Amino acid sequence: MGALDEGHSYLELANGVKRGGCVELSFEEEPEILDIEDAVRVLLRGLGEDIEREGIQKTPLRVAKALREGTRGYKQKVKDIVSGALFPEAGLESGVGHAGGVGGLVIVRDLDLFSYCESCLFPFQIKCHVGYVPSGQRVVGLSKLFRVADIFAKRLQDPRRLAYELCTALQHGIKATGVAVVLQCSHIHLPNFELAILDPNHEGWVKILVASGSGVFEDEKSDSWTDFLSLLRFRGINAEDIHSRGSNEKSWCPAHTFCMTEPANSVMLNAVASILFSLGEDPLRKELIETPARFVKWLMKFRNTNLDMKLNGFVRNSRDSLTSNGVDHIEDRICSELNLTLWSQCEHHLLPFHGVVHIGFYCSNGVNPVGRSLLQSIVHFYGFKLQVQERLTRQIAETVSSVLGEDVMVVVEANHTCMIARGIEKYGSNTATIGVLGRFSTDPAARAKFLQIIPSSCPA
Numbered sequence: 001m002g003a004l005d006e007g008h009s010y011l012e013l014a015n016g017v018k019r020g021g022c023v024e025l026s027f028e029e030e031p032e033i034l035d036i037e038d039a040v041r042v043l044l045r046g047l048g049e050d051i052e053r054e055g056i057q058k059t060p061l062r063v064a065k066a067l068r069e070g071t072r073g074y075k076q077k078v079k080d081i082v083s084g085a086l087f088p089e090a091g092l093e094s095g096v097g098h099a100g101g102v103g104g105l106v107i108v109r110d111l112d113l114f115s116y117c118e119s120c121l122f123p124f125q126i127k128c129h130v131g132y133v134p135s136g137q138r139v140v141g142l143s144k145l146f147r148v149a150d151i152f153a154k155r156l157q158d159p160r161r162l163a164y165e166l167c168t169a170l171q172h173g174i175k176a177t178g179v180a181v182v183l184q185c186s187h188i189h190l191p192n193f194e195l196a197i198l199d200p201n202h203e204g205w206v207k208i209l210v211a212s213g214s215g216v217f218e219d220e221k222s223d224s225w226t227d228f229l230s231l232l233r234f235r236g237i238n239a240e241d242i243h244s245r246g247s248n249e250k251s252w253c254p255a256h257t258f259c260m261t262e263p264a265n266s267v268m269l270n271a272v273a274s275i276l277f278s279l280g281e282d283p284l285r286k287e288l289i290e291t292p293a294r295f296v297k298w299l300m301k302f303r304n305t306n307l308d309m310k311l312n313g314f315v316r317n318s319r320d321s322l323t324s325n326g327v328d329h330i331e332d333r334i335c336s337e338l339n340l341t342l343w344s345q346c347e348h349h350l351l352p353f354h355g356v357v358h359i360g361f362y363c364s365n366g367v368n369p370v371g372r373s374l375l376q377s378i379v380h381f382y383g384f385k386l387q388v389q390e391r392l393t394r395q396i397a398e399t400v401s402s403v404l405g406e407d408v409m410v411v412v413e414a415n416h417t418c419m420i421a422r423g424i425e426k427y428g429s430n431t432a433t434i435g436v437l438g439r440f441s442t443d444p445a446a447r448a449k450f451l452q453i454i455p456s457s458c459p460a
Contacts, residue, residue, distance in 0.1 A: 036064035039271035073154030118156035120255035178215025246386035346388035355414030360450035397435035407438035
């Protein structure tokens with residue numbers, strides 16, 4: 001879909017019937033919403049979930065609303081925003097130099113946006129900087145730059161194409177002497193689940209810096225670019241790090257590293273393709289052909305498997321081993337295991353969240369008697385399911401207490417991708433939940449002592 005191809009208000013089905021028209025429907029009754037809900041139910045069943053379970057009963061509607069909100073740009077047009085937003089402003093028409101906003105550079109920095117990655121359907125964060133050189137003694141209302149940027153962000157996107165589409169649309173829309181766009185994009189860094197134990201040093205985000213220019217900004221070495229980038233120097237932007245649209249580099253999306261050798265569930269693949277169509281996209285567009293397989297590949301890591309008995313046996317054996325060694329956990333010394341890696345999937349919006357888990361407990365010699373690997377396994381076990389953070393915290397605390405004794409405190413710190421999308425758009429927010437059992441639930445001093453152990457800056 002090109003930068004100026006914005007006519008996606010109607011979708012023509014195979015039978016020739018067009019969606020849209022004059023009939024007023026509530027949001028939840030729109031055919032596209034209903035189709036997405038049906039597709040999400042197929043995905044949930046494919047995960048082995050009970051779609052009538054209270055926690056996920058409304059998940060199909062939540063997902064549909066979030067996706068429609070996050071891709072509303074398909075139904076919006078740049079000309080509707082820019083029209084009437086150009087204002088006359090006198091400036092120098094002759095002589096040397098330029099004054100004010102006419103003939104001189106105008107920059108709007110730090111526009112916070114989000115978009116859905118076309119490779120994996122997860123939202124990614126964008127810090128957008130737009131500059132332009134006006135022409136014809138006309139300037140554009142500054143808020144309109146954000147609104148135009150949001151149109152193209154609210155589509156399934158790739159950072160390089162997003163920068164190009166935004167730059168091209170502004171150039172055509174405001175007839176500027178030149179337009180420059182710089183995007184700082186951050187994508188959740190999906191881990192390699194083929195590894196038995198996730199890398200504890202795994203970075204949470206992958207980032208890319210992209211730019212596009214038109215008019216006087218077409219030459220990347222022009223004085224106009226130098227001026228523009230100089231005014232972004234405090235934003236951590238280095239011109240040498242910028243990726244251009246025409247580069248042959250691989251996609252930045254971590255989902256491209258997924259191994260596709262194992263056969264995918266064809267019913268689930270068709271469900272994801274149906275979602276793409278309902279959003280106004282062509283599932284056969286070359287950039288989207290493998291998207292359903294990548295999304296299903298990730299989602300199936302959280303399928304509802306019957307592993308409870310296996311974990312219970314592992315925990316029971318560990319507890320029996322401790323008992324036979326005569327280890328007494330009821331001591332006054334607080335021990336801890338910090339920054340245990342956590343990855344999970346929000347059951348409300350089918351979006352990932354990740355972070356760290358800190359576990360506090362009492363031990364006699366200051367050494368974890370069961371080892372860090374067992375606690376990490378417990379965290380992974382409860383993480384690799386459709387979850388909510390509050391339940392996850394309780395489950396970890398209860399299971400750890402069965403191994404290390406009843407005096408346990410668990411703190412979970414996580415970043416939720418759903419906080420970026422679905423109209424919330426709270427960039428950089430972090431959620432902490434606490435579970436306390438035994439002595440920690442009645443002793444404020446013990447809780448305070450453990451909380452002081454937790455590092456102020458964690459890998460979440």
